[in-house]
Amino acid sequence: MSEQINTRRRRLLGTTVAGLSLMELGLSGLANAQAVGSTSASRVASFANLRQVNAGTLNVGYAEAGPQDGPVVILLHGWPYDIYSFAEVTPLLVAQGYRVIVPYLRGYGTTRFLSPDTPRNGQQAVVAVDVIALMDALKIDKAIFGGFDWGGRTVNIIAALWPERCQAMVSVSGYLIGSQAANKAPLPPKAEFAWWYQFYFATERGYAGYEKNRNEFNKLIWRLASPKWNFDDATFDRTAQSFSNPDHVAVVIHNYRWRLGLAEGESQYDELEQRLAKAPTISVPTITMEGDANGAPHPEPAAYAKKFTGKYAHRNIGGGVGHNLPQEAPKAFADAIVDVARF
Template sequence: MTEQINNRRRRLLGTTVAGISLMELGLSGLAHAQSTGAKAGAGAISFENLRQINAGTLNIGYAEAGPQNGPVVILLHGWPYDIYSYVEVAPLLAAAGYRVIVPYLRGYGSTRILSADTPRNGQQAVIALDIINLMDALKIDKAIFGGFDWGARTVNIIAALWPERCKAMVSVSGYLIGSQEANKAPLPPKAELAWWYQFYFATERGAAGYDANRHDFNKLIWHTASPKWNFDDATFERSAASFVNPDHVAIVIHNYRWRLGLAQGEPQYDDLEKRLAKGPTISVPTITMEGDANGAPHPEPSAYAKKFTGKYAHRNVGGGTGHNLPQEAPKAFADAVIDVARF
């Protein structure tokens, strides 16, 4: 099944940056393109020949770029996105000497749950443990992390609970660790409206609707979360291939229902969730980022600045940058990763 997915991706996409460094591929011109502001869909760059590795309960698909002996950067996507949020970030970091790992989260792309008996769990602690398991499988002791959306929450959790595994972090929209208890509190009407899909997913109609219409549903989210990002159809279709994962719908629905306390997590993760529910501070060096046109629900930087007790900076990114900041502003994101590694 994995080979079939990879073959389909090869047919759809062009050249590769995965697994070997930018300079080995002779793509030095790509770095120049980024510095002058590449447009969405303008290039045919792609991740190809994705690697697979068993890690915990998963067989994880991931792209890799850069030298094997370079400092490790792990980049995590969100919903409804995939590893291609970093397709223009990865070569910039690889050219700077970093080993870049970009995994598909559970329920996306070529990542698969190994056992049919394993719950299709989307709670926050489980996704973070997936990445710890990936590091163990790849024999990576410590990494610099970057993420947005689900990916930002995941890197926040790793930095808070396993700081010994996190050298530094870049987090779009700041501090996103949550709890079921905190999510019981109602928000002002305008804020509730922005979470319309969360309430839709709480219903069986919503689960069936997402399953039947995930392609168009997710394209709508891309437009609303990044209203000024003029991505083309090819850019969306490149990522849409990852939503055909057989566990995608179940994990997405469980994630949002778990947040509202409408679905249970697995009891073996209760202790981790109790720690996260206390809103732990993060001591590792951190840069938080926010786009000036983020159409998705997100907190103001002033609301979370005190959560970061180590060396910390916040960066606002202009130019109509929306929710998918790494893909919309790849140079700004790559610069933040390089800078935070020097903190």
């Protein structure tokens, strides 16, 4: 099932509701759209308080809002983004009674490795293991998940491997589970071109270049992945702070090198990766989403619809929405979370 949604009219209402909810929650500075070329300062939404908890191999930084006894929603960002992709989604969900948890992934923000000896590993399975460890640390048995990019892949993995921990799921760009074996197959030239940064990261020049120019690099990715999103400097700078994490570059580079089979993963995750390499189906209730202006590599909805064997719907989001869908269309994303919880 596909639902065509034009978000232009809904954004105004969503932004107004989010602004009221942000103030009620102690979250400050609602993001206001700023026209290209405008010199006026814009305010950006921010989480007032961050928390830290030891979970698995990490001390995880995360934002939390909403009632402690509310149904739990865990929202996961991707690269090169952070928790602020969900700054306007969060109050919309809290207004519906949800307890919302938004963690920094490994290598981002205030999340840190507990030991200097732990490999700065970015393989797909380990990010999902991190989230399960966070749930255990917070004594959360089951949650509704939402994510995009790395976060979308991670919620897919949790739903596939630990369905008992996943009540329902919203995944931008659908089914993103991969494997090193599958990634050995060459793509058509146009598709390979879209992954230019992956090949750059495969080189030592790319490692050094990303380390030296991470903010400029990531701002370029934002523009390419969301060509119609007129974000301002304040919005980017708020997120760019998370890239100063001491492990950010190592985790990002390992993630992309691992995908191409140029870097090894950790042996304790081999069994999980073997299961993921079989492209397991997902049985939990799911809504997948796609923006009409997503400039990042992404599969067509028809290519993955059959991977979801439970109750399922797909939503195409119009209005020039790019890769960072939760931040560009927060009302549409929050609506999907609320709706999938009722499936």
